[in-house]
Amino acid sequence: MGQIITANVATSLYWLGRYIERIEKTLYQVIKAYDKVIDVDKDAGVKLYDNFGIDLKYDNALEFLDIALTGEHSSNMLTLSGFARENAIISRNHLNNASFGEIIALNALFQNTTKAHVIIDYKIIDDAQSLISEIWGEFAKREHKQNNDYFIKLGKLVEEVDFYFRFHAEDEYSEIIVGEIHTILDILSGKTASSTSQSQKQSGTSSDTMSAIYKKIDTIIIE
Amino acid sequence: MLEKETELHKKFWEIYSKQDIKKIKEFQTYMDKFAVNFNLYKDGNFIERSLPFDVIPRIISKQEFNKIEKGLQQRVHALNLFLEDLYSDAKIVKEGIIPQEFVEQASGYLKEFKGFSPSKKIRTHINGIDLVKDTVNDEWVILEDNLRVPSGSSYPLSIRDTYRTIYPDFFEQLKIEPIKEYPSFIANAMDYVNCGGINVVLTPGRFNSAYYEHSYLAEKMNAQLVRSHELVVKDKKLYFKNYNGKLIRVGSVYRRLDDDFIDPTFFNPQSLIGVPGIVEAYLAGNVALMNAIGNGVADDKGIYYFVPKMIQYYLGEEPILKNAPTYLPYFTKDKEYIFNNIEKLVIKDVAEAGGYGVLFGHTMTKIQLDDLKKIIEAEPRRFIAQELIEFYDEQCYLNQELVARKADFRAYVVMGEDIKVWQCGLTRYALEEGNYLVNSSQGGGFKDTWIMEL
Numbered sequence: 001m002g003q004i005i006t007a008n009v010a011t012s013l014y015w016l017g018r019y020i021e022r023i024e025k026t027l028y029q030v031i032k033a034y035d036k037v038i039d040v041d042k043d044a045g046v047k048l049y050d051n052f053g054i055d056l057k058y059d060n061a062l063e064f065l066d067i068a069l070t071g072e073h074s075s076n077m078l079t080l081s082g083f084a085r086e087n088a089i090i091s092r093n094h095l096n097n098a099s100f101g102e103i104i105a106l107n108a109l110f111q112n113t114t115k116a117h118v119i120i121d122y123k124i125i126d127d128a129q130s131l132i133s134e135i136w137g138e139f140a141k142r143e144h145k146q147n148n149d150y151f152i153k154l155g156k157l158v159e160e161v162d163f164y165f166r167f168h169a170e171d172e173y174s175e176i177i178v179g180e181i182h183t184i185l186d187i188l189s190g191k192t193a194s195s196t197s198q199s200q201k202q203s204g205t206s207s208d209t210m211s212a213i214y215k216k217i218d219t220i221i222i223e
Numbered sequence: 224m225l226e227k228e229t230e231l232h233k234k235f236w237e238i239y240s241k242q243d244i245k246k247i248k249e250f251q252t253y254m255d256k257f258a259v260n261f262n263l264y265k266d267g268n269f270i271e272r273s274l275p276f277d278v279i280p281r282i283i284s285k286q287e288f289n290k291i292e293k294g295l296q297q298r299v300h301a302l303n304l305f306l307e308d309l310y311s312d313a314k315i316v317k318e319g320i321i322p323q324e325f326v327e328q329a330s331g332y333l334k335e336f337k338g339f340s341p342s343k344k345i346r347t348h349i350n351g352i353d354l355v356k357d358t359v360n361d362e363w364v365i366l367e368d369n370l371r372v373p374s375g376s377s378y379p380l381s382i383r384d385t386y387r388t389i390y391p392d393f394f395e396q397l398k399i400e401p402i403k404e405y406p407s408f409i410a411n412a413m414d415y416v417n418c419g420g421i422n423v424v425l426t427p428g429r430f431n432s433a434y435y436e437h438s439y440l441a442e443k444m445n446a447q448l449v450r451s452h453e454l455v456v457k458d459k460k461l462y463f464k465n466y467n468g469k470l471i472r473v474g475s476v477y478r479r480l481d482d483d484f485i486d487p488t489f490f491n492p493q494s495l496i497g498v499p500g501i502v503e504a505y506l507a508g509n510v511a512l513m514n515a516i517g518n519g520v521a522d523d524k525g526i527y528y529f530v531p532k533m534i535q536y537y538l539g540e541e542p543i544l545k546n547a548p549t550y551l552p553y554f555t556k557d558k559e560y561i562f563n564n565i566e567k568l569v570i571k572d573v574a575e576a577g578g579y580g581v582l583f584g585h586t587m588t589k590i591q592l593d594d595l596k597k598i599i600e601a602e603p604r605r606f607i608a609q610e611l612i613e614f615y616d617e618q619c620y621l622n623q624e625l626v627a628r629k630a631d632f633r634a635y636v637v638m639g640e641d642i643k644v645w646q647c648g649l650t651r652y653a654l655e656e657g658n659y660l661v662n663s664s665q666g667g668g669f670k671d672t673w674i675m676e677l
Binding site for chain 2: 005007008009010089092094097101104188189220221
């Protein structure tokens with residue numbers, strides 16, 4: 001019979017994967033930019049958030065960290081982890097307890113930070129990264145037994161390639177990720193992986209590649 | 224008033240005295256982390272909150288619980304027979320055991336379902352029976368039967384695992400009945416009545432107060448958790464809409480929504496959480512609904528009065544568990560008694576649930592009581608009156624001290640091929656001293672229930 005899962009849960013698992021990956025990748029970029037803002041390039045944070053279409057203003061490195069993570073914009077950590085939490089709640093009966101708990105804890109970490117007006121420092125990023133590692137670890141543990149994890153993995157890879165395109169030119173690495181995405185899409189659509197993934201190699205611009213992926217996802221998850 | 228301490232309690236307190244009480248906060252951490260919530264709507268706002276939990280368990284001896292178990296099996300058996308009879312020949316009415324008018328005026332009675340018998344003639348699949356232990360006779364008394372969508376089992380189920388992790392000594396040194404099997408009781412009952420297809424749990428959605436429970440039980444039962452629009456009816460058969468658009472036949476639905484909302488084409492047309500056509504599939508015998516449609520008549524607070532008579536009528540047995548002394552103003556003699564003693568009685572509106580519509584005569588002024596009498600006189604079928612049961616308090620550890628609080632006990636009984644009583648239950652306690660309302664929707668908390676033997 002194959003996998004039994006509602007479109008709503010499939011979509012939630014997909015977006016859960018995307019948001020966790022987005023948080024992880026954003027934190028990684030923020031740390032890199034933070035280091036530069038201190039004494040190499042004052043505008044490194046501005047340039048970074050320009051990639052997200054966000055106009056960031058700050059006076060020093062710590063303020064950059066604070067505004068990047070908790071400022072009033074669509075890529076702050078409270079918002080992103082809140083979306084991850086919501087998707088986890090909707091799909092929780094397809095997640096194991098440990099991964100669900102870590103996702104709730106990740107959101108609680110940023111909630112407490114925002115509520116308590118704690119000065120953002122490296123420790124919070126460290127704590128968040130530990131939680132994210134645990135979340136991915138729990139997902140990885142389950143992969144051999146739960147087909148539903150393909151949706152999480154799909155979301156993770158789509159976010160990864162989307163991020164990659166924002167920060168890098170198209171290259172061999174992005175091709176590898178796109179190949180993996182198509183393999184999963186083939187599995188989910190019930191096709192044999194080898195028959196189509198070869199033909200789905202990256203072609204055209206990054207925008208064309210992303211459009212092709214989204215189009216294929218829309219044919220697989222039918223609301 | 225606390226129950227007399229037994230050897231089991233002494234053993235518990237002996238181990239308790241050696242535990243690190245500071246670890247209690249880990250329970251809250253667990254509930255926050257795993258979103259063990261009972262959500263509320265307050266002033267139009269959705270509030271996610273965890274249910275208050277107390278670490279001191281209710282302890283019931285295995286011997287005492289055996290009697291409760293037999294009494295509950297007897298009661299649920301009789302209630303199922305009553306519903307099957309009522310919706311077919313209605314012999315119990317024809318023979319004058321229950322007045323016809325009394326049944327027909329029950330809001331949960333659905334005459335449209337007369338003549339329909341569900342899969343395997345089972346209607347009361349999942350039942351939550353509320354009991355208290357009376358201090359006067361030192362015996363368990365039934366307060367209410369919940370035969371529609373009783374909730375609450377997931378909270379003790381979830382917390383037991385945590386309890387074992389935080390304080391393993393109790394479980395190593397005491398003989399406490401294991402409780403993990405409850406979801407399998409439901410899953411087995413679903414399989415038993417299944418009309419061909421997969422099992423699903425139908426939830427109103429993410430913002431329902433008991434969404435945590437729906438999701439938890441679906442996972443443990445290996446059933447799909449679905450919202451109404453993820454199901455569709457075609458040719459009087461119910462289907463699950465898979466993510467890829469394929470339709471998969473559904474054979475059994477554990478629905479977590481009331482009759483009124485389950486099918487907008489049959490009941491409330493305004494319902495956005497129901498499945499159009501599901502009643503038609505049900506009536507065609509193509510899908511089992513748990514619990515059956517129309518059960519509301521049997522857990523009507525007025526019909527409760529007749530349950531001991533049902534046990535005698537259908538089973539030819541005396542009830543093992545008693546009802547609280549109850550009076551129906553519908554009967555003239557009872558009404559006189561109620562009016563003469565109203566200040567010491569508890570008056571309940573039969574249409575309300577969750578602790579709403581409960582009035583304690585001793586807390587009301589003379590003017591309020593006179594007004595209440597007028598309302599009862601005008602609508603006698605709408606109310607029942609009960610003697611105020613002085614039920615035992617339970618020890619609770621609240622704000623770093625041991626205090627006594629009123630507590631009831633909801634037992635869970637699952638009917639499939641046989642009738643199973645879960646060796647646990649939901650003990651609910653009132654947060655304030657002297658308060659008799661323990662319902663979660665009234666702000667009450669919960670504690671674990673340990674069925675123990677020496």
